[in-house]
Amino acid sequence: MEIHVGCGSGVETATKLELREMGIDAPCINGRFIFEGGGDEIVKCNLLLRTADRVQVRLAKFPASTFDELFEGVKEVNWADIIPRDAAIIVNAKSVKSKLTAVSSIQSVSKKAIVESLKKKYATLPETGAAVRIEINLFQDEVSVLLDTSGDGLHKRGYRDLVWQAPIRETLAAAIIKLSVWAPDRALIDAFCGSGTIPIEAAMSALNIPAGYFRKFAFEDLSLVERGLLEKRRREAEEKIERDKKLRVSGFDINPKAIKLAMHHAKNIGLEKYIHFETKDMRGISSRYKYGVIISNPPYGERLMEERELRELYKDFGKLYRSMDGWSLYTITAYPDFERCFGKKADGNRKMYNAGIECRLYRYLGPKPKAASDCDSERL
Numbered sequence: 001m002e003i004h005v006g007c008g009s010g011v012e013t014a015t016k017l018e019l020r021e022m023g024i025d026a027p028c029i030n031g032r033f034i035f036e037g038g039g040d041e042i043v044k045c046n047l048l049l050r051t052a053d054r055v056q057v058r059l060a061k062f063p064a065s066t067f068d069e070l071f072e073g074v075k076e077v078n079w080a081d082i083i084p085r086d087a088a089i090i091v092n093a094k095s096v097k098s099k100l101t102a103v104s105s106i107q108s109v110s111k112k113a114i115v116e117s118l119k120k121k122y123a124t125l126p127e128t129g130a131a132v133r134i135e136i137n138l139f140q141d142e143v144s145v146l147l148d149t150s151g152d153g154l155h156k157r158g159y160r161d162l163v164w165q166a167p168i169r170e171t172l173a174a175a176i177i178k179l180s181v182w183a184p185d186r187a188l189i190d191a192f193c194g195s196g197t198i199p200i201e202a203a204m205s206a207l208n209i210p211a212g213y214f215r216k217f218a219f220e221d222l223s224l225v226e227r228g229l230l231e232k233r234r235r236e237a238e239e240k241i242e243r244d245k246k247l248r249v250s251g252f253d254i255n256p257k258a259i260k261l262a263m264h265h266a267k268n269i270g271l272e273k274y275i276h277f278e279t280k281d282m283r284g285i286s287s288r289y290k291y292g293v294i295i296s297n298p299p300y301g302e303r304l305m306e307e308r309e310l311r312e313l314y315k316d317f318g319k320l321y322r323s324m325d326g327w328s329l330y331t332i333t334a335y336p337d338f339e340r341c342f343g344k345k346a347d348g349n350r351k352m353y354n355a356g357i358e359c360r361l362y363r364y365l366g367p368k369p370k371a372a373s374d375c376d377s378e379r380l
């Protein structure tokens with residue numbers, strides 16, 4: 001099968017690293033990693049990738065510049081072998097540089113073709129079962145028929161059931177952690193933790209808890225993956241979970257409601273004893289550890305506060321960083337004048353999107369601990 005792993009813009013390097021760790025070396029084309037694989041790759045990518053959005057399988061590829069060609073091509077797929085009789089079929093379409101441009105017509109023609117193909121086997125199609133999402137992707141008059149194997153986007157881990165203002169996507173938080181110099185033996189602080197996403201993602205990865213351990217996937221209702229394979233891979237992953245590890249992961253927020261939510265989310269997946277959450281203004285944070293990493297998603301202003309207040313907050317964030325010599329800092333913000341307010345030019349930055357807003361991830365690097373044991377050093 002041709003497998004497509006999609007990820008957010010700016011996250012590609014992190015997803016590439018994760019795929020490599022799974023033994024998959026694949027090119028990234030327009031935010032998708034494309035490679036050949038079987039049921040095992042579908043299971044592993046869904047269960048283990050922390051930074052990917054979705055995993056799809058390409059069922060067919062054919063040229064089409066008329067609706068008749070589109071209909072015939074989609075109908076050719078052996079749908080009855082793949083999706084159940086009661087599937088609630090959802091068809092989405094995209095068209096770039098192609099003669100067929102009307103997305104809603106592409107969707108309805110394709111759906112008709114799928115229904116007609118299924119009716120060769122089934123007399124009725126109740127559509128009362130689990131959703132099956134199909135993407136019809138037209139590029140330069142070539143159609144790709146993609147079947148979704150994930151279901152809910154992979155950012156839905158299953159722990160964040162309550163809503164906080166401007167939360168960061170779990171997959172983006174995981175990518176920032178992956179791209180940072182943080183390692184599980186180092187201290188990590190999120191100075192603006194909100195509902196706890198960054199500390200929770202860090203703890204999950206440090207303890208080796210699979211990203212998809214607590215959720216369901218669409219492929220469980222399809223016949224693409226051998227029965228029992230998900231359970232087998234889940235058990236194997238479970239054996240690698242390191243619940244005995246001692247972590248130094250903390251999350252602070254000025255708002256006690258945020259901290260209550262963060263604690264609730266950590267508890268949802270049994271992480272409450274691994275993360276220290278505390279209501280605190282960022283300005284009062286300190287750490288006894290000499291080396292560590294601050295990873296934060298502070299307010300951007302647009303939604304959460306006035307510009308004057310925001311500039312003041314970033315200035316004080318800079319002061320906090322300068323008081324933590326030995327530490328590195330990563331922060332994502334959409335505010336263009338961040339570095340000036342922070343009072344220091346970043347060692348590097350990377351464009352990323354959070355909730356569709358163009359942001360920058362700024363990187364400030366502190367000294368590297370010489371040995372792993374240095375991570376235990378306390379400041380004088």
Ligand SMILES: C[S@@+](CC[C@H](N)C(=O)[O-])C[C@H]1O[C@@H](n2cnc3c(N)ncnc32)[C@H](O)[C@@H]1O
Pocket residue numbers: 164165166167168169191192193194195196197198252253254255258280281282283297298299300313
């Ligand atoms: C963009 S949100 C963080 C969202 C978080 N990453 C999540 O996934 O839920 C920014 C957070 O900064 C907090 N905040 C604002 N001013 C603060 C301050 N002076 N000290 C600490 N936290 C502050 C807000 O209460 C809010 O929860």
